[in-house]
Amino acid sequence: MFFTARYRLAACTTNMEVTIERILPGGFGLAHADDRTIMVALAAPGDRVRIRVDRVKGNVSFASIEEIITPSPHRVEPPCPYFGRCGGCDFQQMNYRAQLDAKAEMIRDCLRRLARIENIPDFQVTAAPDPWHYRLRAQWQYDAVRQRLGYFESGSRNVCDVAECAVLAPTLQNTFESLRALMTAGSLPDSRDFRAAAGNEGVSISPPVHCISPTVGEDSVLDSSVVRDISRTIQGESYRFNAESFFQANDGLLPALVEAALGDARGRTALELYCGVGLFTLPLARRFSRVIGVESDQAAAKFARENLAGASLTNAEVALRDVGVWLDDVKRHDLSRLSAESASALQGEIDFVLLDPPRVGAESRVIAGVLGLKPHTIAYVSCDPATLARDLKKLIVGGYRLASISAFDMFPQTHHVETIVHLVA
Ligand SMILES: C[S@@+](CC[C@H](N)C(=O)[O-])C[C@H]1O[C@@H](n2cnc3c(N)ncnc32)[C@H](O)[C@@H]1O
Secondary structure, three states: OOHHHHHHHHHHHHOOEOOOOOEEEEEEEEEEEEOOOEEEOOOOOOOEEEEEEEEEEEOEEEEEEEEEEEEEEEOOOOOOOOOOOOOOOOOOOOOOOHHHHHHHHHHHHHHHHOOOOOOOEEEEEEOOOOOOEEEEEEEEEEEEOOOOOEEEEEEOOEEEEOOOOEHHHHHHHHHHHHHHHHHOOOOOOOOOOEEEEEOOOOEEEEOOOOOOOOOOOOHHOOOOOOOOEOOOOOEEEEEEOOOOOOOOOHHHHHHHHHHHHOOOOOEEEEEEOOOOOOHHHHHHHOOOEEEEEEEOOOHHHHHHHHHHHHHHOOOOOEEEOOHHHHHHHHHOOOOOOOOOHHHHHOOOOOOOOEEEEOOOOOHHHEEEEEHOOOOOOOEEEEEEEHHHHHHHHHHOOOEEEEEEEEEEEOOOOOOOOEEEEEEOO
């Protein structure tokens, strides 16, 4: 009777059998037993499984599969030999159709439960043209002591040593093999991780290393002293960036993503919050008389300005500023850091605000700042349905109506999904 809840549950759930009801936001399979909610890793909807409870948090147990008793009709054999140990992919156990359905359900679940939206507009998750070998950006962890290069193991900081990654684009797989060859030769620089991005001119890597690929020869020599700039072309627009600044990892869906985010938006003034190197800023500048982007990363803001200049788009400017601080400035009518054209545009009506925050979503003061601007339309691009739903709830309470949803499978084989919603006043 002195057992803690954790031990009581562990004792009574050893070898417990459960059926996976559906996939939850976060990618876990949902099951119930003994009046408890159980989140099962690497499950498929309909699986009958024997589980082991790994940890307990409140009324929720987190479990892993010990044995598959009856496989879900959606279950497939994961092709990657590291699946289950490597923390990179958590959806390879489901066929691709089931992955897309699970992601649509995850989005609906968040909108219903967290944003309290009853009538969710119809939408589909647009499939990636290639659900494998799509990643054009990656972060590889390096354990110099154990000589391991790869990704963190799931739920740990141990590095899973990986020779081949099934979601890397071939050009990044070549670079990865070059780094592994340097590791074996004892000449890989000591760094906790390496970030890599592929572009038209080859691969940018941070920190930079001198790396001659054993498989592709001299072509893949990476500069040894600087992080190389590269570019990618999306819908005729050219974007320069490097391994240290954000750029979407999956090219295949980018034209459709940009089109969906902008829709038929056109007009006088558009704001773009968290603009990165300008993926949406350039197309916005072709549709609006004045565009103001806001970005806090110095390198990304510099690339965004150069990308606008490269496209001869002089009607847009990028403020190097934290979005929350920038919106506070605007609220106080402190427009002194902006050009006269942008300051004057901000004093008129705002037609369109596009925000694309990182996974944590937008701070409360950002949502309050956007509401204060009273834009006609808000486009929210999000890589996390839970924080999107949290922020949507505030925007809806603030007087906006959810007009449309679209979603894109930018990250096949993982539970991650990109969602775009449009709100109108
Ligand atoms: C998800 S990325 C989107 C970038 C761009 N829209 C794109 O798709 O390439 C988020 C961007 O927000 C920037 N960021 C993060 N927190 C910020 C903040 N508090 N204020 C301004 N920018 C921020 C990051 O540097 C990053 O470039």
